[in-house]
Amino acid sequence: MTTPEYAHELRNLLLNGEGEIRRDLCASLPEATLAEILTDQPPQSVWGVLSAMQPWKRAAVFGYFNLDFQVYLTENIDKDELADLLTVMSADERVDLFKRLPDEAKESVFPLLAKAEREDIRKLSSYEESMAGSVMTSEYVTLTPDLSVTEALEKLRRQWPGKETIYYAYVIGDDRRLLGFVSLRKLILARPTAHVGDIMKAEVVYIRAVDPREKAAELIAKYDLIALPVVNGGAALVGIITHDDALDVVTEEATEDMLRMASTDAEEYENTSILQSIRLRCPWLTLNLCTAMLSSFTVSRFQDTISQYVILAALMPVIAGLGGNAGTQTLAVTVRGIALGMIPVGKGRKVIMREACVGLLNGVIVGSIVGIIAYFGFHKPWIGLIMLLAMVCNLVIAGLIGSAIPLALKMLKLDPALGSSIFITAATDVSGFFVFLSLATLMMPFLH
Amino acid sequence: MTTPEYAHELRNLLLNGEGEIRRDLCASLPEATLAEILTDQPPQSVWGVLSAMQPWKRAAVFGYFNLDFQVYLTENIDKDELADLLTVMSADERVDLFKRLPDEAKESVFPLLAKAEREDIRKLSSYEESMAGSVMTSEYVTLTPDLSVTEALEKLRRQWPGKETIYYAYVIGDDRRLLGFVSLRKLILARPTAHVGDIMKAEVVYIRAVDPREKAAELIAKYDLIALPVVNGGAALVGIITHDDALDVVTEEATEDMLRMASTDAEEYENTSILQSIRLRCPWLTLNLCTAMLSSFTVSRFQDTISQYVILAALMPVIAGLGGNAGTQTLAVTVRGIALGMIPVGKGRKVIMREACVGLLNGVIVGSIVGIIAYFGFHKPWIGLIMLLAMVCNLVIAGLIGSAIPLALKMLKLDPALGSSIFITAATDVSGFFVFLSLATLMMPFLH
Numbered sequence: 104m105t106t107p108e109y110a111h112e113l114r115n116l117l118l119n120g121e122g123e124i125r126r127d128l129c130a131s132l133p134e135a136t137l138a139e140i141l142t143d144q145p146p147q148s149v150w151g152v153l154s155a156m157q158p159w160k161r162a163a164v165f166g167y168f169n170l171d172f173q174v175y176l177t178e179n180i181d182k183d184e185l186a187d188l189l190t191v192m193s194a195d196e197r198v199d200l201f202k203r204l205p206d207e208a209k210e211s212v213f214p215l216l217a218k219a220e221r222e223d224i225r226k227l228s229s230y231e232e233s234m235a236g237s238v239m240t241s242e243y244v245t246l247t248p249d250l251s252v253t254e255a256l257e258k259l260r261r262q263w264p265g266k267e268t269i270y271y272a273y274v275i276g277d278d279r280r281l282l283g284f285v286s287l288r289k290l291i292l293a294r295p296t297a298h299v300g301d302i303m304k305a306e307v308v309y310i311r312a313v314d315p316r317e318k319a320a321e322l323i324a325k326y327d328l329i330a331l332p333v334v335n336g337g338a339a340l341v342g343i344i345t346h347d348d349a350l351d352v353v354t355e356e357a358t359e360d361m362l363r364m365a366s367t368d369a370e371e372y373e374n375t376s377i378l379q380s381i382r383l384r385c386p387w388l389t390l391n392l393c394t395a396m397l398s399s400f401t402v403s404r405f406q407d408t409i410s411q412y413v414i415l416a417a418l419m420p421v422i423a424g425l426g427g428n429a430g431t432q433t434l435a436v437t438v439r440g441i442a443l444g445m446i447p448v449g450k451g452r453k454v455i456m457r458e459a460c461v462g463l464l465n466g467v468i469v470g471s472i473v474g475i476i477a478y479f480g481f482h483k484p485w486i487g488l489i490m491l492l493a494m495v496c497n498l499v500i501a502g503l504i505g506s507a508i509p510l511a512l513k514m515l516k517l518d519p520a521l522g523s524s525i526f527i528t529a530a531t532d533v534s535g536f537f538v539f540l541s542l543a544t545l546m547m548p549f550l551h
Numbered sequence: 552m553t554t555p556e557y558a559h560e561l562r563n564l565l566l567n568g569e570g571e572i573r574r575d576l577c578a579s580l581p582e583a584t585l586a587e588i589l590t591d592q593p594p595q596s597v598w599g600v601l602s603a604m605q606p607w608k609r610a611a612v613f614g615y616f617n618l619d620f621q622v623y624l625t626e627n628i629d630k631d632e633l634a635d636l637l638t639v640m641s642a643d644e645r646v647d648l649f650k651r652l653p654d655e656a657k658e659s660v661f662p663l664l665a666k667a668e669r670e671d672i673r674k675l676s677s678y679e680e681s682m683a684g685s686v687m688t689s690e691y692v693t694l695t696p697d698l699s700v701t702e703a704l705e706k707l708r709r710q711w712p713g714k715e716t717i718y719y720a721y722v723i724g725d726d727r728r729l730l731g732f733v734s735l736r737k738l739i740l741a742r743p744t745a746h747v748g749d750i751m752k753a754e755v756v757y758i759r760a761v762d763p764r765e766k767a768a769e770l771i772a773k774y775d776l777i778a779l780p781v782v783n784g785g786a787a788l789v790g791i792i793t794h795d796d797a798l799d800v801v802t803e804e805a806t807e808d809m810l811r812m813a814s815t816d817a818e819e820y821e822n823t824s825i826l827q828s829i830r831l832r833c834p835w836l837t838l839n840l841c842t843a844m845l846s847s848f849t850v851s852r853f854q855d856t857i858s859q860y861v862i863l864a865a866l867m868p869v870i871a872g873l874g875g876n877a878g879t880q881t882l883a884v885t886v887r888g889i890a891l892g893m894i895p896v897g898k899g900r901k902v903i904m905r906e907a908c909v910g911l912l913n914g915v916i917v918g919s920i921v922g923i924i925a926y927f928g929f930h931k932p933w934i935g936l937i938m939l940l941a942m943v944c945n946l947v948i949a950g951l952i953g954s955a956i957p958l959a960l961k962m963l964k965l966d967p968a969l970g971s972s973i974f975i976t977a978a979t980d981v982s983g984f985f986v987f988l989s990l991a992t993l994m995m996p997f998l999h
Contacts, residue, residue: 324802326581347776350798350801353805357801361886367880387880388873395868409857413854419867419868421840423871424846424976428836435815465829472840
């Protein structure tokens with residue numbers, strides 16, 4: 104395995120080495136390593152190295168580049184070379200690249216592809232990015248139930264080059280209806296004269312192409328699959344999703360959740376320019392400005408109280424800070440719980456009540472600490488009591504809102520993580536300040 | 552595939568059905584589905600169904616239960632039955648369960664296991680949970696380079712039952728030194744008389760057992776592997792990590808990051824009692840209390856200014872809210888960037904400068920909006936100017952601290968996500984209030 108310390112020498116040899124050593128390196132290094140070394144090098148250098156590879160290896164290395172770099176590289180080759188490259192690429196990587204090509208490149212290269220590749224691109228590009236269909240590939244092996252084991256193994260052998268996985272073969276009937284699957288392991292262990300229909304497993308886990316792509320990853324994880332068959336509305340097999348794509352989906356979804364919860368977006372990793380980051384984050388900050396004005400307005404209603412007892416202004420950050428933190432805790436647990444499928448439909452109310460309970464008890468504990476500190480700090484028992492009561496209310500509200508917002512977004516079929524932290528901070532700030540300052544106003548006669 | 556609507560009927564048939572239909576269901580349903588139906592049912596019912604299965608299927612279904620439920624179920628069987636179950640379970644699931652058994656169960660069942668299983672448990676249980684060694688399994692096929700392809704296929708066929716994956720076989724030399732690997736695909740396509748040593752791939756991606764388990768998942772994702780070999784300090788093969796375990800690791804690590812960033816822990820999903828949640832969250836809230844007191848102290852230094860111009864207290868939540876939000880955005884981008892390996896060693900300074908720039912520009916935009924609103928809202932140009940300046944300072948600090956804290960934690964070999972949100976809110980609150988109220992004090996003469 105290539106260790107990072109050698110990366111520099113390897114890059115140097117690959118980019119500037121003699122023809123022979125370059126060819127040797129291209130032949131012996133794994134595709135992912137070659138792609139890593141070549142990423143973000145000047146296009147001429149990259150094509151120089153890629154041209155020293157066999158076509159299938161070139162396509163595999165190319166497929167490891169991120170899409171932006173792939174598109175950028177295609178600007179430096181003519182349409183015939185591009186057509187050759189697209190033809191050899193794996194079906195799912197091909198359609199991803201094709202979708203991102205500029206319109207004129209699409210139009211000029213499409214007629215140069217063979218009919219099979221053209222139809223494949225049409226079929227695979229018809230699904231939205233969030234659907235299972237968008238991550239599937241059309242490279243899998245199919246068998247029919249009437250084949251003997253010997254014939255099936257022969258067919259597998261013939262179809263091997265270029266198939267993403269051959270460890271599962273799918274058994275189809277009329278109109279490509281999915282009937283079952285058979286593993287290579289089973290085929291090799293079976294009697295040569297047995298029929299595929301007899302040894303296949305008919306209880307097959309599948310997904311529909313329009314289902315969410317997270318569901319595909321969930322099924323692959325749950326059933327420990329190497330590949331998951333994808334069917335259309337008519338139960339016909341249209342593709343498979345492989346275990347490595349499931350890994351990518353899980354990683355991407357986790358990133359998306361985490362960044363959306365923090366009010367920005369996973370797009371941050373696609374384009375790292377400062378202006379892009381601002382474009383993604385600024386609208387949320389502006390929204391936050393509006394919600395912060397609500398808090399501001401709440402506090403401004405109590406100017407008389409504060410002007411009489413300015414120490415209240417100094418205690419406000421404690422109320423806001425703990426409410427925000429408790430809300431974020433609840434939010435993270437709920438958002439992740441939804442993503443992991445741990446909150447069943449209809450159990451939302453129970454989750455909200457549970458979080459309110461946690462908020463109540465944490466509020467009593469933390470509120471007591473802060474109450475005691477306030478009591479001894481200011482020698483005013485009433486301040487301690489106000490802090491305790493405000494803290495309890497605030498943490499209960501943090502528990503209620505922190506769990507209710509993502510659950511409500513989920514019910515509305517929106518992303519449960521979407522900007523939730525802003526709404527929760529707004530809710531805890533407004534309610535925390537209101538309770539704290541209302542109590543202070545009521546108890547004002549006793550404060551002096 | 553089983554759809555949720557049938558779950559109720561299926562559970563009923565499984566738990567209360569006649570012997571024959573129960574056996575049929577046990578034989579035909581996938582293991583994951585059976586485990587899902589049986590989870591959290593009373594132990595007697597679960598064992599009633601499990602006993603209707605073949606031993607290998609019983610062990611597989613049992614392995615799908617979560618560990619708490621597994622341990623709970625073992626309390627209802629005697630030590631001989633437990634030993635039988637452990638013997639048939641897959642090696643990685645066996646050691647996970649064994650580690651969680653009460654000490655007396657461990658002591659009584661250990662002598663009943665065969666020598667091979669005892670040594671296996673000893674070997675696999677010697678790694679910490681965060682290490683690659685803790686997720687590996689000892690069930691893989693090894694070959695030696697001198698075997699012919701025919702002999703190799705024969706050996707694979709013999710070793711098949713009970714091996715987690717047979718699609719890759721590992722080639723070892725003296726002292727189990729890892730020499731290379733060969734895929735089943737390659738073996739089947741090769742000339743029967745060729746030697747394993749000639750057709751094996753010597754450029755093999757591997758991991759050391761003491762490396763972090765995230766790294767194993769990274770390698771499996773990067774090289775699209777079905778399994779990754781694990782070696783010890785002496786480069787000897789000690790296990791493999793399979794693609795489905797990598798998927799679990801990625802999911803767990805993402806959960807851990809998200810919850811730690813929000814100041815709680817992934818443990819929240821292991822034990823869902825309210826008291827456990829409080830135990831995990833309350834210490835962080837108490838820490839937050841201490842940091843909030845810093846903000847409180849900062850504000851209290853400016854009591855004179857606030858008492859003269861109470862509207863400042865009403866504007867404080869805007870400063871704190873936006874600083875906190877911008878800090879969370881930076882934090883999420885940085886923590887996830889580190890987790891995805893997108894921030895190379897030594898590039899930390901560049902990331903921090905970039906985030907400060909984003910903060911500066913966002914500060915100018917949002918600060919201008921808030922300045923204009925404040926100007927028209929209060930008809931005091933100075934308030935608008937103070938808000939603009941404070942906002943710019945605060946968002947620059949949010950960018951600096953939001954990226955510097957996780958990077959520093961990473962350098963200290965701690966989890967970059969650990970409670971970061973508390974420290975960042977503290978930093979933005981203290982600095983935001985300080986700048987805002989200092990400016991207000993300086994400009995006080997012009998405010999009236």
